[in-house]
Amino acid sequence: MDTKRLAIYVIIIILIAAVGSFLYISGNSHNTKVEVTSNKTLQNGKFVEILLTDEYRNVYPGEVVDIKILDDSGWANKYQVTTDDNGEANVELVTFENGNYTIHCDYNGTMFNKESHTVYDLVIDDGY
Numbered sequence: 001m002d003t004k005r006l007a008i009y010v011i012i013i014i015l016i017a018a019v020g021s022f023l024y025i026s027g028n029s030h031n032t033k034v035e036v037t038s039n040k041t042l043q044n045g046k047f048v049e050i051l052l053t054d055e056y057r058n059v060y061p062g063e064v065v066d067i068k069i070l071d072d073s074g075w076a077n078k079y080q081v082t083t084d085d086n087g088e089a090n091v092e093l094v095t096f097e098n099g100n101y102t103i104h105c106d107y108n109g110t111m112f113n114k115e116s117h118t119v120y121d122l123v124i125d126d127g128y
Contacts, residue, residue, distance in 0.1 A: 031055040032113050034065055034105045036120040037088075043126045047090040052083050052116075059087025060113065067091055068104040069122070096124045097100055 012084040031054060040055055050067070052060045067079040069091070077096075081089035101122040109115035 029111075030113050032060065032107055032109065032116040034107045034116045034118050036103055036105065036118065037121075038090075040121060041123045041125055042093055043124065044093050044096055047092050048103060048122070049088060049090045050081070050083075052087045052089075052107055054113070059083070061085045063087075063088055063107065063110075063113075065089055066106040066108075068106075069096075070102045070104065071097070072100055080086075093124060097126055098128070099123070 032052065033055070034046060034050055034052050038047060048067070048069070050065060052063055052065060054060065063083045063085065065081050067081060069077045069079075075126070079091045081091060083089045087096050103120040103122050103126060105116075105118045105120070107113075107116040
């Protein structure tokens, strides 16, 4: 067998393997959902709590979620948290002014878990 024919066979096999891998991963990827489970009104010292699940409510432990808490002027406090065994993580609110905030939670996904994003409105009210 000549070298050109062998090279063509190897390229065809690699392409078939690549397409097969892509189809396998696409067919076995799960939709994910990151949600804020804490109240919409909190005080300093309380926690913003999140939950990371799939479409069947299975939890994802040990996954990293990026959280941004933005005030009305667009100033962002950024956090990176890792979910616990129950798929939960939290950020303690410390030294925030009273006011309206927006929480952005981003899960970047993995090979078999699709990315997820959520936006949540929050009011911080320490009672003064």
